Amino acid sequence: MISAEHISKSFGDREVLKDISAVFEPGKTNLIIGKSGSGKTVFLKCLVGLLEVDEGTIRYDDIMFTGLDFRGKKEIRKEMGMLFQGSALFDSMTVEENIRFPLDMFTSMSSEEKLDRVNFCLKRVNIVNSNSLFPSELSGGMKKRVAIARAISLNPRFLFCDEPNSGLDPKTSIVIDELIGEITVEMNMTTIVNTHDMNSVMENGEKIIFIEEGEKCWEGNKNEILKSDCRLLNEFVFANALARQLKDSSK
Amino acid sequence: MFKFLSGFGSYWMLLGKVFSKPEKHSIYYKQTMKELISLGLRSIGIVTIISFFMGAVITLQTAYNTENPIYPTYLIGLGARDSILLEFSSTIVALILAGKVGSNIASEIGTMRVTEQIDALELMGVNSASYIILPKVIATVIFNPFLTLISIITGIMGGWIIGTSAGVITSQEYVYGIQYAFIPYYITYAIIKTIVFAFIITTVSSHQGYYVEGGSLEVGRASTKAVVYSSISILLFNVILTQLLLS
Numbered sequence: 001m002i003s004a005e006h007i008s009k010s011f012g013d014r015e016v017l018k019d020i021s022a023v024f025e026p027g028k029t030n031l032i033i034g035k036s037g038s039g040k041t042v043f044l045k046c047l048v049g050l051l052e053v054d055e056g057t058i059r060y061d062d063i064m065f066t067g068l069d070f071r072g073k074k075e076i077r078k079e080m081g082m083l084f085q086g087s088a089l090f091d092s093m094t095v096e097e098n099i100r101f102p103l104d105m106f107t108s109m110s111s112e113e114k115l116d117r118v119n120f121c122l123k124r125v126n127i128v129n130s131n132s133l134f135p136s137e138l139s140g141g142m143k144k145r146v147a148i149a150r151a152i153s154l155n156p157r158f159l160f161c162d163e164p165n166s167g168l169d170p171k172t173s174i175v176i177d178e179l180i181g182e183i184t185v186e187m188n189m190t191t192i193v194n195t196h197d198m199n200s201v202m203e204n205g206e207k208i209i210f211i212e213e214g215e216k217c218w219e220g221n222k223n224e225i226l227k228s229d230c231r232l233l234n235e236f237v238f239a240n241a242l243a244r245q246l247k248d249s250s251k
Numbered sequence: 252m253f254k255f256l257s258g259f260g261s262y263w264m265l266l267g268k269v270f271s272k273p274e275k276h277s278i279y280y281k282q283t284m285k286e287l288i289s290l291g292l293r294s295i296g297i298v299t300i301i302s303f304f305m306g307a308v309i310t311l312q313t314a315y316n317t318e319n320p321i322y323p324t325y326l327i328g329l330g331a332r333d334s335i336l337l338e339f340s341s342t343i344v345a346l347i348l349a350g351k352v353g354s355n356i357a358s359e360i361g362t363m364r365v366t367e368q369i370d371a372l373e374l375m376g377v378n379s380a381s382y383i384i385l386p387k388v389i390a391t392v393i394f395n396p397f398l399t400l401i402s403i404i405t406g407i408m409g410g411w412i413i414g415t416s417a418g419v420i421t422s423q424e425y426v427y428g429i430q431y432a433f434i435p436y437y438i439t440y441a442i443i444k445t446i447v448f449a450f451i452i453t454t455v456s457s458h459q460g461y462y463v464e465g466g467s468l469e470v471g472r473a474s475t476k477a478v479v480y481s482s483i484s485i486l487l488f489n490v491i492l493t494q495l496l497l498s
C-alpha cells in the first residue's frame with residue numbers, strides 16, 4: 001500500500017500540487033486522471049521520489065519514504081518498477097540487455113537464470129524473438145511492452161505507469177491496459193497509472209483519483225465516474241461529442 | 252556571476268555523486284571497456300591524421316623560419332620535437348578531443364536525460380551519475396595518455412616524412428635533431444597534462460549533459476557549451492600546469 005498525505009509541490013512561484021492526499025491499494029490498478037498540465041506526472045514523480053515534495057509525507061506500507069536518503073530510498077526502489085511516458089529504454093542496449101539490466105545490477109543470479117527470467121518477462125508481455133533488437137528497431141507498442149517487461153523483471157511490489165497509452169493507436173492501447181491490469185492481479189502489485197485516456201479509465205479504473213489544477217477534486221471507481229456530480233470531472237470525462245451523446249441518450 | 256557560482260557548485264556536487272562507491276564492480280568494468288572503445292579507440296584515427304599533418308607543418312614552418320646558414324639544420328628536428336612534445340600532442344590534441352569526445356558525451360548524456368533514461372536508472376536505485384560518468388572518466392584518463400604518445404610518434408614521423416620529401420632537411424639531420432638535448436621529463440609533463448585535460452573534458456561535458464532540461468534544442472546547446480567550457484578550462488589549466496611543472 002502507498003499512502004500520500006497532504007502533498008504540496010511548487011516550482012518557483014508556481015504551485016503544481018496543492019495538499020493532495022490519497023491511498024493506493026495493493027492488487028488494484030489505481031488511476032490518476034486529469035487533463036494535460038494538471039499535475040499528474042509531478043505527483044507520480046513525487047510518489048517515486050524523483051521529485052522532492054515541499055510538504056507532506058509518502059509511506060510505502062509502514063516505511064516513511066519522504067526524508068529517506070539515497071540509500072534508504074534505494075532499498076524501496078528495488079521493489080518499484082516504472083513505465084515511463086516515452087518508455088525510457090536504454091538506447092545503447094538490446095531488448096534483452098534492457099530487461100537484464102536490473103537483474104545484473106541487483107541480483108546474484110547466474111547467466112542462465114537471468115536469461116530465463118528475461119525470456120519469461122518477454123513472453124509475459126507477448127514479445128518473442130526480439131531479444132537482439134535495439135529500441136530504435138521497435139514500434140511504439142513494442143517499446144511499451146519491453147518497458148513493462150523491464151519494470152517487472154525484479155518482481156516489484158509497486159508498479160508506476162506514466163501515460164502508458166500516449167502515442168499508441170486505440171487497439172494497442174487496449175492491449176497495454178489489459179496487460180497492466182493482468183500483471184497487477186497476478187503479481188499482487190500496487191499499480192498506479194497516470195492517464196487521460198478514457199478507455200483506460202473504463203478498462204482498469206478500480207480506484208480513480210481526479211486531479212485538476214494540482215488539486216484532488218474527486219475519488220471513486222469506474223462505476224461511479226459516470227454518475228458523478230463533480231462538474232470538473234464531468235467536463236473531463238464527457239469532453240468529446242460522442243461521450244456527451246451517450247450520456248444524454250442514457251438519461 | 253550567480254549563474255557561474257551555481258554551475259560551479261553543481262559541478263562539484265555532481266563529482267561527489269560520480270566518485271561514490273560503485274554498486275557492482277563487474278558492471279562498471281564492462282561499461283569502462285565499452286567507453287574505452289567508444290571514447291578512446293575511436294579517437295585514434297582523428298588524432299593520428301591531425302598529428303601527422305601538424306608535425307609536417309611544424310617542420311616545414313620551422314625550416315622556412317631558420318633558413319639563415321648560422322642555424323644548424325638539425326634545429327628543425329629539435330624544434331619540431333619540442334613543439335610536438337610540449338604543446339601540440341597534449342594541449343592541441345586535448346582541444347580537438349574536447350570537440351569530438353566532449354560534444355559526444357554531452358549529447359549522449361543530455362539525450363538520456365530528456366528521454367527519461369536517467370530517471371529510469373534513478374528509479375531502479377542506481378546512482379545514475381556514477382554509472383554513466385565514472386566509466387567515461389576512467390576510460391579517458393587511462394586511454395588519453397596513449398593517444399598523446401601516438402600523437403607524439405605520428406607528429407614526429409609526419410615531420411620526418413614531409414620534411415625529407417620537401418627537401419628542407421635530410422633524414423640524418425632530422426633524426427639527430429630529435430635526439431639532440433632530449434629531456435625525458437617533457438614526456439612526463441605531456442602525460443600529466445593529458446590526464447588532467449582528459450578529466451576536464453569528461454567531467455565538464457558530462458556536467459553539461461547531466462543537467463539538461465527541455466528537448467533536443469537544449470541538448471544541442473549543452474553540447475556546444477561542453478566544447479566551449481572544456482576548451483577554456485583546458486587553456487586555463489595549461490597555463491597553471493606549465494608554470495607548476497616547468498618552473
